Amino acid sequence: xxxxxxxxxxxxxxxxxxxxxxxxxxxxxxxxxxxxxxxxxxxxxxxxxxxxxxxxxxxxxxxxxxxxxxxxxxxxxxxxxxxxxxxxxxxxxxxxxxx
Amino acid sequence: xxxxxxxxxxxxxxxxxxxxxxxxxxxxxxxxxxxxxxxxxxxxxxxxxxxxxxxxxxxxxxxxxxxxxxxxxxxxxxxxxxxxxxxxxxxxxxxxxxxxxxxxxxxxxxxxxxxxxxxxxxxxxxxxxxxxxxxxxxxxxxxxxxxxxxxxxxxxxxxxxxxxxxxxxxxxxxxxxxxxxxxxxxxxxxxxxxxxxxxxxxxxxxxxxxxxxxxxxxxxxxxxxxxxxxxxxxxxxxxxxxxxxxxxxxxxxxxxxxxxxxxxxxxxxxxxxxxxxxxxxxxxxxxxxxxxxxxxxxxxxxxxxxxxxxxxxxxxxxxxxxxxxxxxxxxxxxxxxxxxxxxxxxxxxxxxxxxxxxxxxxxxxxxxxxxxxxxxxxxxxxxxxxxxxxxxxxxxxxxxxxxxxxxxxxxxxxxxxxxxxxxxxxxxxxxxxxxxxxxxxxxxxxxxxxxxxxxxxxxxxxxxxxxxxxxxxxxxxxxxxxxxxxxxxxxxxxxxxxxxxxxxxxxxxxxxxxxxxxxxxxxxxxxxxxxxxxxxxxxxxxxxxxxxxxxxxxxx
Numbered sequence: 001x002x003x004x005x006x007x008x009x010x011x012x013x014x015x016x017x018x019x020x021x022x023x024x025x026x027x028x029x030x031x032x033x034x035x036x037x038x039x040x041x042x043x044x045x046x047x048x049x050x051x052x053x054x055x056x057x058x059x060x061x062x063x064x065x066x067x068x069x070x071x072x073x074x075x076x077x078x079x080x081x082x083x084x085x086x087x088x089x090x091x092x093x094x095x096x097x098x099x
Numbered sequence: 100x101x102x103x104x105x106x107x108x109x110x111x112x113x114x115x116x117x118x119x120x121x122x123x124x125x126x127x128x129x130x131x132x133x134x135x136x137x138x139x140x141x142x143x144x145x146x147x148x149x150x151x152x153x154x155x156x157x158x159x160x161x162x163x164x165x166x167x168x169x170x171x172x173x174x175x176x177x178x179x180x181x182x183x184x185x186x187x188x189x190x191x192x193x194x195x196x197x198x199x200x201x202x203x204x205x206x207x208x209x210x211x212x213x214x215x216x217x218x219x220x221x222x223x224x225x226x227x228x229x230x231x232x233x234x235x236x237x238x239x240x241x242x243x244x245x246x247x248x249x250x251x252x253x254x255x256x257x258x259x260x261x262x263x264x265x266x267x268x269x270x271x272x273x274x275x276x277x278x279x280x281x282x283x284x285x286x287x288x289x290x291x292x293x294x295x296x297x298x299x300x301x302x303x304x305x306x307x308x309x310x311x312x313x314x315x316x317x318x319x320x321x322x323x324x325x326x327x328x329x330x331x332x333x334x335x336x337x338x339x340x341x342x343x344x345x346x347x348x349x350x351x352x353x354x355x356x357x358x359x360x361x362x363x364x365x366x367x368x369x370x371x372x373x374x375x376x377x378x379x380x381x382x383x384x385x386x387x388x389x390x391x392x393x394x395x396x397x398x399x400x401x402x403x404x405x406x407x408x409x410x411x412x413x414x415x416x417x418x419x420x421x422x423x424x425x426x427x428x429x430x431x432x433x434x435x436x437x438x439x440x441x442x443x444x445x446x447x448x449x450x451x452x453x454x455x456x457x458x459x460x461x462x463x464x465x466x467x468x469x470x471x472x473x474x475x476x477x478x479x480x481x482x483x484x485x486x487x488x489x490x491x492x493x494x495x496x497x498x499x500x501x502x503x504x505x506x507x508x509x510x511x512x513x514x515x516x517x518x519x520x521x522x523x524x525x526x527x528x529x530x531x532x533x534x535x536x537x538x539x540x541x542x543x544x545x546x547x548x549x550x551x552x553x554x555x556x557x558x559x560x561x562x563x564x565x566x567x568x569x570x571x572x573x574x575x576x577x578x579x580x581x582x583x584x585x586x587x588x589x590x591x592x593x594x595x596x597x598x599x600x601x602x603x604x605x606x607x608x609x610x611x612x613x614x615x616x617x618x619x620x621x622x623x624x625x626x627x628x629x630x631x632x633x634x635x636x637x638x639x640x641x642x643x644x645x646x647x648x649x650x651x652x653x654x655x
Binding site: 013015016017018019020056057060061077078079080083084087088089090091093094095 | 125126128131132146147148149150151179193194195196197198444515516517524526527530573576577578
């Protein structure tokens with residue numbers, strides 16, 4: 001295992017709705033990042049990314065991004081990814097108000 | 100205003116039908132995202148952080164009430180009840196679902212609108228002075244030329260795969276309200292010694308990661324030669340433009356690399372080659388277009404009611420002093436409706452507000468509305484006697500903020516609240532600055548001051564040409580805001596100078612407060628503007644205001 005590898009999740013946007021989704025361990029696309037598969041092995045991450053990219057009928061713009069283990073599941077590291085789990089800051093729109 | 104002819108109508112409808120089929124093929128798996136992406140971008144559909152975003156063209160910022168109401172309907176039916184007006188006079192919907200976009204485009208086509216060429220490496224929506232056809236200082240309405248350019252550039256076969264996007268702005272007035280010096284091509288109507296109207300042609304301006312003020316390539320191009328001349332410019336760049344590096348592909352870099360003299364020589368050569376192909380048919384079209392843009396029949400009536408309201412109502416007087424501009428017709432005013440209520444998102448209008456503005460335009464404004472690049476809505480033709488009633492309606496709709504041109508009239512791009520390219524948020528910074536200076540009750544005392552905020556170096560928020568520019572960056576995983584000073588977007592355009600190290604999200608508003616309160620002490624008189632004081636004194640005293648501790652450290 002690569003010593004420098006930081007744990008990651010796979011994310012993208014849903015094809016029809018366009019909202020942020022994350023790849024779960026059981027191969028679903030969840031709208032909740034806490035359901036995501038936290039990947040701590042680089043080789044496994046590469047394979048999962050290839051698999052995810054094949055599912056272009058469901059998602060758009062798939063990428064690997066740093067994440068950390070949170071209380072309820074994987075949590076964002078960078079503020080951009082935090083915003084993606086929440087929605088915009090100027091209106092109560094997006095995931096922050098969706099159940 | 101211009102109405103679609105059969106050709107326009109058929110073209111737009113065909114594009115909607117094509118896109119409907121393309122979406123269906125994407126959803127059923129016949130098209131991959133790589134195949135579909137350029138098709139959706141050709142129709143203005145982006146994918147952002149939380150959703151798709153549809154950018155709808157508002158040609159030269161002109162709308163009629165029917166179109167504004169249709170935008171409100173689209174916002175209610177397929178979005179979240181609002182729209183965002185942009186610095187390129189367009190409107191963006193932040194929450195459409197892919198499956199609904201063909202229906203949205205069809206609803207736009209019903210009112211002679213579309214989203215074509217609002218993205219991609221094409222000639223984008225041609226922007227114009229938002230006071231066009233109304234401004235007291237104007238030589239002529241620039242919108243007929245803008246419309247001619249729109250018709251020429253739409254689906255122009257030579258210019259569908261340009262090295263990069265290409266932006267044109269037009270003004271008919273010596274006061275540049277269209278930021279012509281920060282466009283790939285800026286056109287300024289001027290008169291030659293014989294008194295004929297023509298255009299000064301400016302090329303190679305632009306903001307973004309390499310900001311440049313445009314250079315004059317031709318002092319005077321006759322109106323009859325303008326289309327072949329503009330085509331020659333785009334044509335020369337289309338061959339020379341750096342397709343190997345997207346950061347060097349814009350015309351500003353081409354002009355910088357080859358020099359304005361060489362570009363001028365090539366453009367003149369190309370112009371002579373193609374000029375003959377323009378048989379004059381463009382001028383026939385132009386004459387028809389000019390007819391469509393003829394001025395409304397202005398009323399001649401008393402302005403007593405306006406004068407009486409000014410005396411009776413201080414709030415109305417304050418709004419009138421701030422939000423009205425000089426109209427060319429006696430008794431008339433140009434009304435700027437602020438979409439910058441303190442604490443609101445710059446440029447956003449709810450569907451209810453859109454309908455009210457449409458109603459007001461119909462009742463009092465000869466059925467015209469404009470979108471300004473400063474993200475406000477303009478009613479270009481209102482008789483002063485109607486202003487008291489108009490103001491009352493605006494007040495009820497939260498649209499009567501008296502802050503046009505003041506510190507809270509901030510340009511802000513969507514930033515990282517929406518945009519996938521952003522490196523930091525812009526909107527909350529704009530909201531906090533506006534709210535803070537409203538609390539201080541100082542903005543009318545501060546006077547004209549342009550703050551412009553971008554959430555990344557692409558500079559959609561025009562920060563380089565703000566008197567105070569703010570650029571949001573990602574510094575080691577934290578939002579950081581860099582300040583530029585002394586920018587100017589007008590006919591005396593200047594790129595602002597970077598003040599120094601950036602500020603955290605918590606420190607940026609206090610820094611702006613220090614800067615602006617400090618300016619009040621530095622100015623020679625109450626009517627010396629921030630920009631004038633900056634030009635008189637240079638950057639040093641302003642840097643001292645921003646970085647007081649460093650000054651102490653250096654002195655010690």
